[in-house]
Amino acid sequence: MGTEQVDENGYIVLDKDAFVTFTLQEIMDLQLDGFSQQNVIFGLKLQRATERGRSNYYALPQSPEDIEIELEPCFGLDGVIRAKRVSISFEPGVADEPSMDRNGS
Numbered sequence: 001m002g003t004e005q006v007d008e009n010g011y012i013v014l015d016k017d018a019f020v021t022f023t024l025q026e027i028m029d030l031q032l033d034g035f036s037q038q039n040v041i042f043g044l045k046l047q048r049a050t051e052r053g054r055s056n057y058y059a060l061p062q063s064p065e066d067i068e069i070e071l072e073p074c075f076g077l078d079g080v081i082r083a084k085r086v087s088i089s090f091e092p093g094v095a096d097e098p099s100m101d102r103n104g105s
Contacts, residue, residue: 017094022046022069026084028058032077039076044069049082060084 005013031054049066067086071078 032079043072
């Protein structure tokens with residue numbers, strides 16, 4: 001998130017950016033589609049798992065406490081991950097600008 005402050009280069013000062021890490025334990029199901037070199041999600045839903053008719057594929061028995069992360073696509077990656085437990089951690093920070101040249105030059 002931005003503030004109304006501007007830094008010495010004229011850029012808006014960001015004060016609420018963070019790296020968010022999702023740690024999933026005992027993954028039961030993983031359905032990912034559309035992965036490419038550039039992946040942009042429109043949204044991420046973290047909720048109690050819904051019935052998707054895939055119980056035959058689950059690595060572990062399902063329960064009402066199962067957690068699901070749904071990646072809603074904008075470009076590239078989309079899918080669902082179902083697990084027994086998830087933890088979330090936040091670390092303040094801003095990602096470095098990605099290099100346009102994948103060779104590092």
